[in-house]
Amino acid sequence: MIGSSSRRSPLTFVVHLTVLFLVVLWTLPTAGLLISSLRDKDQIAVSGWWTALAPSKQNAVYRAPAPDTQVEQNGRYVITGNVFDGGTGTVSAFGNSVQTPDEFEAGETATLSDGVTMTVAENGDFTISSAEPMKGRRGERIFYTTSVPPQFTLDNYREVLSAQGLGQSFINSLTVAIPSTVIPILIAAFAAYALAWMKFPGRALLIALVVGLLVVPLQMSLIPLLRLYNDIGAQFGVSPKGYLGIWLAHTGFGLPLAIYLLRNYIAGLPREIMESARVDGASDFDIFVKIVLPLSFPALASFAIFQFLWTWNDLLVALVFLGSRDDQLVLTGRLVNLLGSRGGNWEILTASAFITIIVPLIVFFSLQRFLVRGLLAGSVKGG
Amino acid sequence: MQQLLFALFTMIIGVAGCAIYFIASNWALDWIFPSKGRSGAAASRNLRRSNMIRPWLFLAPALLALTVYLVYPVIESAWLSFHGKDGQQFVGLGNYRWMAGDGEFRQSIFNNFLWLLIVPAATTFFGLIIAALTDRIWWGNIAKSLIFMPMAISFVGASVIWKFVYDYRPQGTEQIGILNAIVTYFGGTPEAWITLPFWNNVFLMVILIWIQTGFAMVILSAALRGIPEETIEAAVIDGASGLQIFFKIMVPQIWATIAVVWTTITILVLKVFDIVLAMTNGQWNTQVLANLMFNWMFRGGGDFGRGATIAMIIMILVIPIMVWNIRNAAKEMEGR
Numbered sequence: 001m002i003g004s005s006s007r008r009s010p011l012t013f014v015v016h017l018t019v020l021f022l023v024v025l026w027t028l029p030t031a032g033l034l035i036s037s038l039r040d041k042d043q044i045a046v047s048g049w050w051t052a053l054a055p056s057k058q059n060a061v062y063r064a065p066a067p068d069t070q071v072e073q074n075g076r077y078v079i080t081g082n083v084f085d086g087g088t089g090t091v092s093a094f095g096n097s098v099q100t101p102d103e104f105e106a107g108e109t110a111t112l113s114d115g116v117t118m119t120v121a122e123n124g125d126f127t128i129s130s131a132e133p134m135k136g137r138r139g140e141r142i143f144y145t146t147s148v149p150p151q152f153t154l155d156n157y158r159e160v161l162s163a164q165g166l167g168q169s170f171i172n173s174l175t176v177a178i179p180s181t182v183i184p185i186l187i188a189a190f191a192a193y194a195l196a197w198m199k200f201p202g203r204a205l206l207i208a209l210v211v212g213l214l215v216v217p218l219q220m221s222l223i224p225l226l227r228l229y230n231d232i233g234a235q236f237g238v239s240p241k242g243y244l245g246i247w248l249a250h251t252g253f254g255l256p257l258a259i260y261l262l263r264n265y266i267a268g269l270p271r272e273i274m275e276s277a278r279v280d281g282a283s284d285f286d287i288f289v290k291i292v293l294p295l296s297f298p299a300l301a302s303f304a305i306f307q308f309l310w311t312w313n314d315l316l317v318a319l320v321f322l323g324s325r326d327d328q329l330v331l332t333g334r335l336v337n338l339l340g341s342r343g344g345n346w347e348i349l350t351a352s353a354f355i356t357i358i359v360p361l362i363v364f365f366s367l368q369r370f371l372v373r374g375l376l377a378g379s380v381k382g383g
Numbered sequence: 384m385q386q387l388l389f390a391l392f393t394m395i396i397g398v399a400g401c402a403i404y405f406i407a408s409n410w411a412l413d414w415i416f417p418s419k420g421r422s423g424a425a426a427s428r429n430l431r432r433s434n435m436i437r438p439w440l441f442l443a444p445a446l447l448a449l450t451v452y453l454v455y456p457v458i459e460s461a462w463l464s465f466h467g468k469d470g471q472q473f474v475g476l477g478n479y480r481w482m483a484g485d486g487e488f489r490q491s492i493f494n495n496f497l498w499l500l501i502v503p504a505a506t507t508f509f510g511l512i513i514a515a516l517t518d519r520i521w522w523g524n525i526a527k528s529l530i531f532m533p534m535a536i537s538f539v540g541a542s543v544i545w546k547f548v549y550d551y552r553p554q555g556t557e558q559i560g561i562l563n564a565i566v567t568y569f570g571g572t573p574e575a576w577i578t579l580p581f582w583n584n585v586f587l588m589v590i591l592i593w594i595q596t597g598f599a600m601v602i603l604s605a606a607l608r609g610i611p612e613e614t615i616e617a618a619v620i621d622g623a624s625g626l627q628i629f630f631k632i633m634v635p636q637i638w639a640t641i642a643v644v645w646t647t648i649t650i651l652v653l654k655v656f657d658i659v660l661a662m663t664n665g666q667w668n669t670q671v672l673a674n675l676m677f678n679w680m681f682r683g684g685g686d687f688g689r690g691a692t693i694a695m696i697i698m699i700l701v702i703p704i705m706v707w708n709i710r711n712a713a714k715e716m717e718g719r
Binding site: 016023030033036046049175200204210211220226284285313315319331332352 | 386387397398434435439441442448449452453456457459509516517520530531532533536539544546547560561593596601605653672694695705708709716
């Protein structure tokens, strides 16, 4: 923007580099999580996830066949074979003792004690030869270093979805999030229309109230509502913790933003449309249902995305209003529990975390446009 | 699965219930005060009456929900903060006096001020820089999208992601946390970052900054694009350098937006809870108000008086921003 195309200086290069650095900085943590969740659990514990993309070096040992399999060739006694035993791989180094497993490069010829030589080719073929017949009952040990291509597995996901109860929690999260997203929309849309286009005493006051409630901390509501729910539960002999309670709570907490967003949008619709409809004899109800609601689709979508992300990602409301029994936990609650109980088991934590963030990420990348629009409508005032 | 069907069923009932309420109440209003097919005077009188009532029919469900879930709790919390453990016994300022002397509360409020000082500033700064830079390159939108992405991740998910970044292994063994791996690569000694006194607060803040920078970037980017081209062209003609244009021409023009971003993040910071709960649960001097409040809600069978008192402190800290927002909204309404 600053003097955009007029300058093709080294400065542009610096800009590219800076942005690249920032992007890497911002995506690296998530990338680490995703890659780790796909690695073998023993590997996660011993090496950094950034090593997972390159082939890893592994030391192995192979015992050559016993001397009685030796054959005589050109006056030398020879034992041949392949260290991979029918498999494939690449040997980069080999050796003859535990202390120096990578003493020789592949293809070199090693001289062992009493005139025996040993060579291992890159493809694993080895030759042990000696001028004298070899003795002993057991074959030579061949230590070799091989590079193992990157290996990924879905085992961690299988483990957490079944054994760790992530599957159940996933359904619980959906159960919480979907109604909590849909129910407030209609309520908010009617209120927003009234606040935008109907004239009545106290309207300005109500708008001020909504703007004020927009920033009321959730913490203020928790204790009184918990008491209220407990009282109602005791009165009717039902459990005070359940889905109905949390749906209504999310509805109440989401309403200020919903009304505010929708009112801003609906107030911006052209006055002529409303007035010509009114001249034609349409009532407020007709205008709302037939004109305002369809036109407000982008704003409704923006709010729905916000509310879905917020209810899916919420921990506090679920902890307070939904039970903490094993079959009642939502994904975020389950993840916090796992952090406490399986703190060191990164294969479980990374896979679980990725399951909790996958749905929001899909929503985010597919509906980003609406999200941005909603953010702008909700925040930029008089700017 | 059954549970999901139950959820869908409730959702349909809920939405249908709302729809039926709106349709039926409006129909009833027209039935009580018919305006069609009546003579002039009666029709206009009925129309006036029904127009007086109708807005309240539209507003009723929303007002009811707002009252039960937000307005009443605010009043009730204020009332509870003057009462004892179970909300029965009046203790006057007892809870507030207890709080003033409580070490954990002092720690929390100190930490909260640290968060307030660092997170909004850092987030706005990074958001502004990234917004300005990405506007100048062809792959700016991809870059923005990737930096915006953490916005979709839950605070708990983000905490796991960063706990993995901060993971600590004793010196000499291979580090699997990338931060310690980088530190040891450059010859430093690995640290257990999360337990490092004072600085561990900053490491927790990094998580929130990471999440919220995308938000700041999106809004500031839109504001930067709204700056009239002429002002920048004039500055270029006058020979201003890129940095001068940015800090002396562009930033002053978007002050209002910067303020909005700053206050929005400030509110968020005051309520920060999930990150602290998941990372440390307030250990190693990282306690914050929202987590302390949650603790008291359930600690020792739950102390509602003390919990409500801590909530009141958060509320009091929010009030200046609330007033400022309302005044802005009122000003904007007048301009309409």
